[in-house]
Every structure is written in C-alpha cells, then in structure tokens.
Amino acid sequence: MGMTITEKILAKGAGLDEVHPGQLIMCEVDVALGSDPTAPLAIEQFKKAGGQSVFHKDKVVMIPDHFAPNKDILSAEKCKILREFSRDQDLKHYYELGEMGIQHVLLPEKGIVLSGHFAVGADSHTCTYGALGAFATGIGSTDLAAVMLEGRLWFKVPASMKLIYSGKLPKWVGGKDLILHTIGKIGVDGALYRAMEFHGDAIEELCMDGRFTMANMAVEAGAKNGIFHVDTKTTAYLQDRTESAYKVFTSDLDADYVETIEFDVSAIEPQVACPHLPSNVVGLSELGEISIDQSLIGSCTNGRISDMREAADVLKGNKRDPRVRLIIIPGSPKVWRQANNEGLFDIFMDAGAVISTPTCGPCLGGHMGVLAGGERSIATTNRNFVGRMGHPESEVYLSNPAVAAASAILGKIGGPSELGLK
Numbered sequence: 001m002g003m004t005i006t007e008k009i010l011a012k013g014a015g016l017d018e019v020h021p022g023q024l025i026m027c028e029v030d031v032a033l034g035s036d037p038t039a040p041l042a043i044e045q046f047k048k049a050g051g052q053s054v055f056h057k058d059k060v061v062m063i064p065d066h067f068a069p070n071k072d073i074l075s076a077e078k079c080k081i082l083r084e085f086s087r088d089q090d091l092k093h094y095y096e097l098g099e100m101g102i103q104h105v106l107l108p109e110k111g112i113v114l115s116g117h118f119a120v121g122a123d124s125h126t127c128t129y130g131a132l133g134a135f136a137t138g139i140g141s142t143d144l145a146a147v148m149l150e151g152r153l154w155f156k157v158p159a160s161m162k163l164i165y166s167g168k169l170p171k172w173v174g175g176k177d178l179i180l181h182t183i184g185k186i187g188v189d190g191a192l193y194r195a196m197e198f199h200g201d202a203i204e205e206l207c208m209d210g211r212f213t214m215a216n217m218a219v220e221a222g223a224k225n226g227i228f229h230v231d232t233k234t235t236a237y238l239q240d241r242t243e244s245a246y247k248v249f250t251s252d253l254d255a256d257y258v259e260t261i262e263f264d265v266s267a268i269e270p271q272v273a274c275p276h277l278p279s280n281v282v283g284l285s286e287l288g289e290i291s292i293d294q295s296l297i298g299s300c301t302n303g304r305i306s307d308m309r310e311a312a313d314v315l316k317g318n319k320r321d322p323r324v325r326l327i328i329i330p331g332s333p334k335v336w337r338q339a340n341n342e343g344l345f346d347i348f349m350d351a352g353a354v355i356s357t358p359t360c361g362p363c364l365g366g367h368m369g370v371l372a373g374g375e376r377s378i379a380t381t382n383r384n385f386v387g388r389m390g391h392p393e394s395e396v397y398l399s400n401p402a403v404a405a406a407s408a409i410l411g412k413i414g415g416p417s418e419l420g421l422k
Contacts, residue, residue, distance in 0.1 A: 002252025101332025175210025303331025
C-alpha cells in the first residue's frame with residue numbers, strides 16, 4: 001500500500017521508510033514557531049527544564065503579532081519576554097514592529113516554511129503552511145518548549161481524507177468559500193485528527209493566497225493538518241522567496257484514504273458562517289436581512305494581497321454605511337506596502353475605512369476592533385465562537401473579503417451583486 005503526502009513527510013521526519021495512520025512516531029522538526037500569547041509559557045518551561053540554547057537558532061521563530069503594537073502592560077510584558085529570549089538565543093527569525101507581520105502570512109512570504117517541511121507552532125492555525133505542500137500543525141506551549149530543547153516531538157500519524165473540488169469557480173467565490181462550504185458540510189469535527197488533502201481542477205486554478213486560506217481553516221473542521229500538492233503555482237511562489245533546497249512529496253496512486261468527498265464548485269455561491277460555529281454555514285442568498293456594526297478585512301486567513309485587491313474592487317467608488325466601522329488589516333509589511341503602492345489605500349480611505357499595521361488584534365478580541373455587547377461584525381477571520389471578537393453577547397459572521405467589503409457599504413450582510421458588480 002502506498003502513502004499519502006502527509007504520511008511521506010512524517011516518515012521523513014521520523015527517519016522511517018513508511019508510516020501508517022495511528023502509529024506513534026518521534027519526528028525531527030524543520031520549523032518551530034511561537035508568538036506572544038503562547039511562547040512566554042514555552043520559554044518559561046524551556047528554562048525550567050534547564051534549557052541553555054535552542055536546538056537550532058535558525059529553526060526557532062518568534063513573532064509578537066497578536067497584541068502588538070502592545071495594547072496594555074500585560075501584552076507589553078509578554079512581548080518583552082519574546083524579545084529578550086530571541087536576543088539571548090541569537091535567533092535568526094525574530095520579527096517585531098516594522099518587520100512583524102501576522103505569523104501565518106509572514107513565514108511563507110519570507111520562505112521560512114517550504115515544501116516538504118515538518119513545521120509546528122504554538123498556534124492552531126499553523127496548518128496554513130500546508131498550502132506549500134508542508135506538514136504543518138499546531139501544538140501546545142509545553143510541546144513548543146520540548147521542541148525548542150530537543151528539535152523533535154512525538155506524533156500520532158493521522159489518517160488522510162481526500163477532498164476533490166471540480167468545476168469552475170463563479171465570480172466572487174474563492175478559497176474562503178470553498179473551505180466554509182466544506183466545513184458546513186462535514187462539521188467542526190468532520191476531519192477530527194485527520195489530514196485534509198485538497199484535490200481537483202478547481203484547486204489547480206486556485207491562487208496561492210486562496211490555498212493558504214483553505215489550509216488555514218482545516219483546523220476548524222478538527223483536522224490535524226490541511227495539505228496541497230505542489231504544482232507550478234507553488235514552485236513559482238517559492239522561487240520568488242527562497243534559494244534554499246526543498247523536497248517535494250506526492251501521494252501515491254494506491255495511497256489509502258479514510259474518506260473521499262467530492263464537490264462541484266460551480267454550484268457554490270459566496271458562503272457565510274453564522275454565529276457561533278464555523279460550520280453554521282449558509283449561502284449568501286439564504287441569509288436574510290442582517291445589519292452589521294463592523295466589517296473586518298484581514299487576519300491570517302484573508303490578509304494577503306489578493307484579499308486586499310478583492311476588497312478594493314468592491315469598495316472602489318463606494319462609501320461605507322455611516323453606521324459601520326470598516327477596519328482593514330494587511331497581513332504583513334510587504335502586503336501593506338504593495339497595497340499602498342497599488343493605490344488600494346486611497347480606495348480604502350475614500351470608502352471611509354481605517355487601515356491598521358499588521359496585527360492579529362481583533363480576530364481574537366484582543367484590540368483594534370473589539371466588539372461591544374449586542375454588536376455584530378462581518379469578518380474575514382476564521383472563528384466566530386461566543387465572545388471571539390469581544391463581548392460574549394456580540395456576534396461574528398465569517399465571509400470572504402468581497403462580501404465583507406460589500407456588507408460595509410450596504411450596512412447589512414450582502415454581496416457585490418447587490419452593488420451591481422457582476
């Protein structure tokens with residue numbers, strides 16, 4: 001029996017010829033990531049365990065992005081821990097304000113995670129890097145401490161499921177809609193401890209940014225990781241970002257999948273996840289009249305340049321409804337600069353938006369867009385749990401950037417077609 005791409009990367013990490021679902025293995029790690037909410041505990045445990053130096057100063061990455069710029073004294077102290085640890089350890093990859101981006105936008109952009117890598121991070125959306133054909137998954141803070149000490153960690157090999165997307169994507173439908181539609185069909189535990197492997201001609205047509213979005217939200221279906229096969233778009237993306245060698249793995253034709261699900265994307269309209277689960281998904285036309293107080297465009301899910309362009313295509317020549325706060329957060333300094341150079345910021349500001357420095361901020365109810373009781377937001381983020389963006393009596397609806405932009409103009413959740421954009 002052959003192996004899937006996930007199994008092959010895990011076998012490489014474990015130094016084995018083959019692995020099988022359910023097998024416990026010890027794997028060497030290529031990249032270990034920490035950020036301001038989770039790394040301070042990892043650093044504390046690292047020191048308690050007697051750690052003097054990390055296993056490899058080029059493979060441990062620290063990025064204070066959740067509460068940076070520091071919103072209060074506590075967040076300032078947490079970021080200080082990362083800063084001092086990174087300096088003491090002489091880490092190659094420590095990025096702060098001016099260089100700091102949202103971690104899951106920044107790492108691929110800088111060529112830190114590559115195809116075939118085994119990457120872990122003390123953040124659940126580390127699975128984003130599966131878009132590059134890497135095995136990437138979230139771990140706990142104490143696990144990160146162990147990795148920083150030893151450069152390895154034990155894992156149970158996940159079973160793989162194959163998701164096949166065929167047909168032509170309609171206008172204003174992209175990676176966010178595909179993954180929301182998928183989670184809506186299989187549920188938040190529909191891929192529990194599985195590898196979600198994405199296939200099909202619609203996936204081949206999807207841009208890299210759309211693939212990052214889909215891999216990012218694999219965890220919202222309970223998956224251990226989401227992963228794509230490397231193609232010409234992947235290699236072109238990597239060619240612009242690294243000169244380092246990397247290994248490409250592909251699933252064998254006789255690989256075993258625990259489940260195969262097929263989707264016809266031509267029948268999918270823009271999707272919206274209603275409170276309070278990412279699986280509570282409906283098509284935009286089924287939603288009804290829902291007014292909003294805030295529209296947020298950004299995050300590790302949809303903070304890339306194509307997301308900025310999509311929002312600008314909808315906002316151009318329009319104004320936000322005066323009752324709606326429109327917040328736009330480019331995911332990295334590079335995205336910020338490119339959006340500015342392309343004139344997108346003029347479009348955003350003419351529409352009445354505010355533009356933030358890169359930060360996770362409002363996605364987790366941290367800062368830069370926290371919701372009050374009774375308020376409702378449309379957001380291009382990845383989670384809409386109770387209290388996710390602020391008050392427990394607020395509501396979050398998840399969508400793609402085009403819907404979030406159109407909703408800001410309409411004052412209610414709606415799509416570009418309601419503005420006459422076809």
